[in-house]
Amino acid sequence: xxxxxxxxxxxxxxxxxxxxxxxxxxxxxxxxxxxxxxxxxxxxxxxxxxxxxxxxxxxxxxxxxxxxxxxxxxxxxxxxxxxxxxxxxxxxxxxxxxxxxxxxxxxxxxxxxxxxxxxxxxxxxxxxxxxxxxxxxxxxxxxxxxxxxxxxxxxxxxxxxxxxxxxxxxxxxxxxxxxxxxxxxxxxxxxxxxxxxxxxxxxxxxxxxxxxxxxxxxxxxxxxxxxxxxxxxxxxxxxxxxxxxxxxxxxxxxxxxxxxxxxxxxxxxxxxxxxxxxxxxxxxxxxxxxxxxxxxxxxxxxxxxxxxxxxxxxxxxxxxxxxxxxxxxxxxxxxxxxxxxxxxxxxxxxxxxxxxxxxxxxxxxxxxxxxxxxxxxxxxxxxxxxxxxxxxxxxxxxxxxxxxxxxxxxxxxxxxxxxxxxxxxxxxxxxxxxxxxxxxxxxxxxxxxxxxxxxxxxxxxxxxxxxxxxxxxxxxxxxxxxxxx
Numbered sequence: 001x002x003x004x005x006x007x008x009x010x011x012x013x014x015x016x017x018x019x020x021x022x023x024x025x026x027x028x029x030x031x032x033x034x035x036x037x038x039x040x041x042x043x044x045x046x047x048x049x050x051x052x053x054x055x056x057x058x059x060x061x062x063x064x065x066x067x068x069x070x071x072x073x074x075x076x077x078x079x080x081x082x083x084x085x086x087x088x089x090x091x092x093x094x095x096x097x098x099x100x101x102x103x104x105x106x107x108x109x110x111x112x113x114x115x116x117x118x119x120x121x122x123x124x125x126x127x128x129x130x131x132x133x134x135x136x137x138x139x140x141x142x143x144x145x146x147x148x149x150x151x152x153x154x155x156x157x158x159x160x161x162x163x164x165x166x167x168x169x170x171x172x173x174x175x176x177x178x179x180x181x182x183x184x185x186x187x188x189x190x191x192x193x194x195x196x197x198x199x200x201x202x203x204x205x206x207x208x209x210x211x212x213x214x215x216x217x218x219x220x221x222x223x224x225x226x227x228x229x230x231x232x233x234x235x236x237x238x239x240x241x242x243x244x245x246x247x248x249x250x251x252x253x254x255x256x257x258x259x260x261x262x263x264x265x266x267x268x269x270x271x272x273x274x275x276x277x278x279x280x281x282x283x284x285x286x287x288x289x290x291x292x293x294x295x296x297x298x299x300x301x302x303x304x305x306x307x308x309x310x311x312x313x314x315x316x317x318x319x320x321x322x323x324x325x326x327x328x329x330x331x332x333x334x335x336x337x338x339x340x341x342x343x344x345x346x347x348x349x350x351x352x353x354x355x356x357x358x359x360x361x362x363x364x365x366x367x368x369x370x371x372x373x374x375x376x377x378x379x380x381x382x383x384x385x386x387x388x389x390x391x392x393x394x395x396x397x398x399x400x401x402x403x404x405x406x407x408x409x410x411x412x413x414x415x416x417x418x419x420x421x422x423x424x425x426x427x428x429x430x431x432x433x434x435x436x437x438x439x440x441x442x443x444x445x446x447x448x449x450x451x452x453x454x455x456x457x458x459x460x461x462x463x464x465x466x467x468x469x470x471x472x473x474x475x476x477x478x479x480x481x482x483x484x485x
Contacts, residue, residue: 038485039471042419044411045479046350051411052117052418058481060461060472067462068432071440073448075428078324078331080441081370082174083417084121085110085394086336087165090131090384091377092157097399103164106404109395110376111168113421117414120169120422123335123372124162126179126213127153128192129231130239130389131375135192137183138213144185144205151216162222174370174422176226177213178275178335180240182206187242193387195236195243198252207256211264226270228303228335229253234276239387246281246288249273250295258298270300275335277308278316286323290330301331301369306359307340317362324367331369334359338374339409342382342390350478352392353408357437357453357480360416364426364439373413380405415482419449435460436475450483 043055095103109116127137140148151159166173181192186206189196198206214224229252233244244252253271261267274285282304290296302323308316320332337359339352346352360371373394380398382390394410397403424441427448431438440450454460454475464471466485475481 040484041473042415042482042484043476043479044353044408044415044481045476046408047478048476050476050479052414055481058474058476060474062461063463063470063472065461065463065472066433067436067460069436069438069450069452069462069464070430070432071448071450071464071466072428072430073442073466076425076442077428078367078369078426080420080422080424080426081331081333082120082422083371083373083413083420084119084123084173085373085376086123086125086131087158087162088125088129088131088375089133089158091375091393092161093133093384094377094379094397094399095161096157097379098397098404099402102397102402102404106377106395106397107164107168109404109406109410111165111173113170113418117410117418118169118421119165119376119417120172120174121370121372122162122165122173122175124158124175124177125231126177126210126227127183128240128386129180130237130387131378131383131385133384134386135240137192138209138216139183141183142185144202146205146208146212149209149212149216151213151220155220159217159220159222163220166222174225175223176228176270176272176335177217177224178228178231179210179242180231181242182209192240193238195241197243197248203252203256204260207252207260210257211260211266214266214269215264224269226272226300228272228275229257230275231336232276232305233274234281239389246285249285250289250292253289253298254292254295258295261298271298272301272303272333272335273299275303275305277305278319279308280316280319282316282319283322283326286327286330290327296330299330301333303333303335305335306337315359315362317366320363320368321366328367332363332367334363334368334371336372336374339392342378342392344380344382346392347396347405347407350408353412353480354453354455354478356409356412357415358455360413361437361439361451361453364441371416412480415451415480419482419484420451424449436462448485450485452481452483454479454481 043050110119128135138149184192186202187196286302375393378393396405420441421443424443427440427442429440438452442448457477459476461474
């Protein structure tokens with residue numbers, strides 16, 4: 001696969017989202033065979049300048065195709081929550097370094113559903129995480145009663161960005177929060193970093209901390225939709241981290257966090273367990289919590305990440321599907337994923353985008369209701385990060401040049417977030433060949449959104465069949481398409 005080393009700078013987002021290939025793009029909607037229904041095709045493809053581009057010229061009058069995708073709109077599955085990314089300290093600090101013009105371009109790129117890709121979901125950190133410039137908490141060390149609790153730290157960068165994101169998104173953003181570690185004094189290793197466990201005598205104090213956070217943010221005018229109990233509870237990291245066994249997480253929710261949320265009038269907040277990788281542990285946590293009525297009543301669902309492949313293994317999509325099958329009334333939410341090991345020469349590496357496409361399609365096809373990327377913005381070095389754990393984001397900022405760098409990942413995510421809207425229903429589809437992968441949703445306005453991905457080195461001609469409508473479409477090599485019908 002060709003690696004493109006040059007940096008793509010796209011100063012005018014509207015032009016990005018409407019650019020066409022060297023071919024003449026037919027911007028009129030093309031009628032599908034046997035129907036007067038209008039079809040629209042949007043394409044992003046490697047080695048072209050197609051970037052979320054209306055590309056109805058790829059609809060063919062021919063009926064010759066090698067793959068069939070058959071939709072069954074009468075058979076539906078999960079209800080779609082949204083797609084978005086994490087508004088971390090790092091993202092907010094980088095955002096603050098941009099000029100007002102670039103700040104507005106950035107906000108539009110993510111949160112404007114017409115000119116951008118229409119994010120509706122967001123995650124943020126409860127005090128510091130690795131993508132903060134330093135470690136900090138909201139209380140003085142040793143303050144078990146939380147009398148010193150305040151979020152002044154967040155008022156400088158993070159809260160202003162979250163407010164601007166909400167405004168650009170039309171006044172609403174589904175925001176959930178995650179802690180990376182309790183304060184050091186609440187842990188057995190007396191360290192906010194390097195794992196450790198929550199000491200039993202501080203369990204109630206730590207549960208109260210979540211309540212204080214929600215109340216403080218909502219006092220700022222930022223609604224908090226939900227929270228996860230602990231980011232990556234089985235990982236001892238050199239950054240903020242804390243270990244919870246399955247039983248420890250269950251008991252903390254059952255005996256402390258759930259009851260205090262209820263007592264404080266916050267029972268409507270959606271609590272998410274696990275917040276770690278796919279695989280056996282995802283299934284184990286789900287079974288332990290969701291099978292116990294006394295704790296399951298506090299849990300909206302289970303969150304997961306994609307880092308189970310860190311040691312060279314394959315994604316464990318089947319574990320997501322198994323949880324969805326066993327507990328169809330609980331929700332599955334992808335809470336974090338990013339391309340690790342930042343390398344400045346790979347801003348335009350197409351394989352990074354394809355990793356997103358593969359994961360998003362498979363997660364949705366296995367019952368996931370929403371998908372949350374990691375940092376929405378990082379600088380030209382993949383940070384800031386106080387432990388040197390630099391990563392990629394869909395958009396980077398070169399703060400020395402006041403420029404935004406749009407990676408292919410941004411466009412691949414946009415093929416989902418821009419067109420699949422909250423409360424859509426996933427519809428069942430079958431595909432005749434593994435050359436392509438696909439997922440489909442039906443929006444509230446009855447428009448059907450089908451995402452099709454081609455990872456191969458050759459263009460593929462396929463037929464999309466929706467009841468009595470058949471449409472033959474060409475998808476270029478290494479491309480993602482959104483079809484609206």
